Amino acid sequence: MCGIAGLYYPNIAKPVDPARVAQMSDAQAHRGPDGSGVWTAPGVGLGHRRLSIIDLGGGAQPMLTPDQQIAVTYNGEIYNFQEVRAELERLGAQFLTHSDTEVLLHGWRAWGPDMLARLNGMFAFALYDAKSKSLFLARDRFGVKPLHYAQLSDGAVAFASELKGILAHPSFRRVPDFRAVEDYLGLGYVPDDASIVAGVKKLPAGHFMLIERGKPVPQPVQWWDIDFSQRATGKPKDLQAELVEHLRAAVTSRMISDVPLGAFLSGGVDSSAVVAMMAEASRSAVKTCTIGFDVADHDETSHAQLIADRFATEHRARKVAADDFALIDTLVDAFDEPFADASALPTYRVCELARENVTVALSGDGADEAFAGYRRYKFFAAEERMRGLLPGGLRSGVFGTLGKYFPKADWAPRPFRAKTTLLALAEGGEYAYPKAVGVTGPELRHRLYTRKALKALAGHNAEQRYTDTMRLAPARDGLDRAQYADIKHYLPGDILTKVDRTSMAVSLEAREPLLDYRLVEFAATLPPSMRIRSGQGKWLMKKALEPWLPRDILYRPKMGFVTPISAWFRTALADEAAALARSKVLADTGWFDAATIQALAADHRSGRAEHGRTLWQLLMLERSLTRLFG
Template sequence: MCGIVGIFDTRGEREIDRQLLSRMNETQHHRGPDEGGLHTERGVGLGHRRLSIIDVSTGQQPLFNEDNSVAIVFNGEIYNFHELMDELLALGHVFRTRSDTEVIVHAWEQWGETCVQRFRGMFAFALWDRNRKTLFLARDRLGIKPLYYALLPDGTFIFGSELKSLKAFPQLPREIDPCAVEDYFAYGYVPEPRTIYRHAFKLPPGHTLTMKAGDACATPKRYWDLAFKVAATAAQASVEEELIEQLRDAVNSHLVAEVPLGAFLSGGVDSAGVVATMAGLMNDSINTCSIAFNNPGYDESVFAAQVAQRYATRHHTETVDADDVSLIDKLAGLYDEPYADSSAIPTYRVCQLAKKRVTVALSGDGGDEIFAGYRRYRYAMAEQRVRSMMPLAIRKPLFGTLGKVYPKADWAPRMFRAKTTFEALARDLVEGYFHGVSIMPDRVRDQLFSDRFRQQLQGYRAIEVMRAHAAQSPTDDPLSMVQYLDFKTYLPGDILTKVDRASMAHSLEVRVPLLDHKFVEWASGVPSSLKLNGGQGKYIFKKSLQPHLSDDILYRPKMGFSVPLADWFRGPLRDKVRKAVLNPVLLDTGIFNETYLRHMLDQHEAGVKDYSTPLWSVLMFESFLRVDGAGN
């Protein structure tokens, strides 16, 4: 796993400042502490920080072809590189290393832009072809690895694995994008392709970007999308059998490494399934790592220990408590833009723990999105069944009115929050789902923002992100539709971003076999009735794993990987939160309504309402402003 950076003059004339390129590269030293490399020539500069995993002795970057006309900087792993290397050797290509990086170079020479369709893995890379005067960027299908870029007014194009590398370029405008702020306080992160800055972007998952000298145009091009094509109906037993075969293939492909390898083990179904599968494929005992909480309502460590005992892993556990909120400013520095998923704290700690024993760790991320494991899928389908019973013209005024007059009950489980349910039923599927996943609903954001800031938004609403993806959806099946929306928003914007930054902060490579694109493509073709069945999420996944995991692991209530924010904010962190939320650094932006900020603090501290999630998002935004100096 690595970090990449680059500078490209679209005019093809100017010399590249090698010292500036080096400074950009060194902002990502944590991503690759083993080696660093730079290459500059007229019009282009490439930088790389390396964490050695495959071909440790000869895989240095930037890496070139035989005549030095093609150069690459690469972050990720191509798991099928051996097969591709054999194919390219047969076609006459000459290799100087045994690295997956060189496979990409020769694949580009052989197949051009379509080379990405042959790669199985997680990747973000930039390739310079001097003969074609072309800079080619690509990001993997699911967005496991990040890639940021900006095209500046003077024709300079810059890119990097993290936003901080772009911020090291002095000419990058640091103007905050109001639409990104609206998105952040709705989703808890800034969804692709936006960043918090108006002039910087994320390359979306499954996209490439081709830049040519003399053409100052940066237009991403999609090369892959999830189809959700339901396969021919098969007996459930056959699907279960094939699922295990597909899972074994996905996990096995992710085991290639020349360094110590282990796994995260949360005690949930997904990570336990990955560990169980690894145990059947590996001869050595597996290193597994877990995080525990002092609060038993959030602690799954006892279940992780059960799996570890069953498969005789070398298991390690550490405890997270309220003092870990000292990580807030560190997290702001890692994520480079506002990021409000509080599970970043235990994720950071479990990566820190894993790095003490291994260089590569497999995780169970992706299982909920693939097999409909989130409770919100169950709620969304229940609401959709009610919607199907009456037209929108009747539902909207009826349930809209009930939603306005019914009192809000934040303390209750969602299915018993009548106000929330009525509001969802007054909407269509996409709007209802957006309403369900938002960390702050529209009515709360309307009160949070100042009048001046709402005018800057010019009517923009965060739901437009989901509307745009829904318009491109390949399916009209309701469950598949909301899964598709998560694959486009929550998975890359929240889950994979969290894991990438937390792991790279410790120079740890995390692999996600459940997001192997072949496994995802196969699973998307499983009928919705086998994913969400009788109110049971991940139905077919759990049935398939019954021979390998106990019912305690498979069928206990889902806990999630979260922290007790509500208790923290009323207890040991009360003063810290109030000070941060009312900090002039935050208030002087003109974005917020100070009266409503005080209202949230008072109501939460008094136990009247649970505002822990909105307050955490404000806290992280304040930390971003303070650490980043945004807008200065």
């Protein structure tokens, strides 16, 4: 795994200072502590920081073809590079290394942008073609690996794995973007097509850009999409067998490494399934690790130990404090942008633990989005069935009126929040689901904003991105559309960002076998009844894994990395919450109403209301703005 950076002048072949590219690259040194490189030519400069995984001696970057006509800087792993290499050799390509990087050089020469469809992996790369004087930027299907870009005042296009790489360029002017703040407060993260810094964008997952000299910088082009509109017709037993074969292939392909490799093990279905397949394929004990908490309600170490014992893994567990908020500033540095998923704290700790013994770790991320594992899918599917019983106008009138006057109970479990459920039923699914998956709702956000902020938004709202995606989804029903939108937004914006930044902060490569595109494309064809049945999400996946995993693991309630942030803001962080109303950096933006923030903190501290997640968002926003602009 690596960090990439560079500059490209689309209008003129202006000389590029290697020291400037090195400065951008070195700002991401944590992503690649094993080596660095810079290559420049008229109008272009590529930088690289290397974490050595494959071909330790021969995979240095930037890498060039022998004739110096094609150069690439690349972050990621191509899991099927040996098959692609064999195909290229049949076409006459001659390889000088055993690295997957070289496949990109020869693949570009043979197929151009069409080579992306042949690649199975996680990647973000920049490739310069001297013959066409063009720069090609590409990102993998799901957005496992990040890629930021911006156009500078002198016309250069700057790119980097992380925002800090672009910000290291001295001519880039930092200005906050309030529309991204709206997105962040609504969703809990700054999504892929936005940035907290105005003028910076992220190349969306499954997209590329071909920037040619003498032409305007184009919009990204989508090269891959997931299709939920098709349906598998096989018997459940046959589909279970097919699922296991996809899972086995996905895991074994991600075990190729020239450095020590292991796995995260939480004791949940997904990471346990990965460890089961690793144990089947490995000749030696799989190295596993888990993080536990000093509060029993949040601790899963006993479940992880059960799986470790079953597969005789070389297991390490470590207990950390549930109130591990001392990591806040570390996370602010790692993420650059505000990021409100508090499970980043234990994720960082498990990456830290893994890095003590391995350089590569397999994770269980992705199955919830692909196989409908989140509880919210079950509730949404039930709401969709109820919506189908009444015409839209009648539904809006009946449920909307009841919801308007029903008392609010945000503190209650989701099934008992009648006001929330009634209001959701009154709306179409493409309007209700974005609010269900969000963090701070539209009404509370508008209370937080000043008139200046509302004017700056000019009607922009965080939920619209989800609504538009669900409307246009290649899908048959509401569950399809919800999963599709999560794969497009929540997965790259939250889950994969969290794992990438926390793992790279400690120079660890994390691999996600459950996001093998063939496995996810298979999951998208499953009828809804094979994704959710009898209140169980991931139904077919769990049935398929019954020969491998105990029922206590397969069918116990989902826990995940839970952090008690609400309790923090009534105890250890209560004063921090109150201080947000007096924050200079928030006040200087002119965007937030201090009295509203003060009231939120006071009401939460007293127990009159539940605002823990919003207060956490505001705290992380305040810290991020201070770091970036303070």
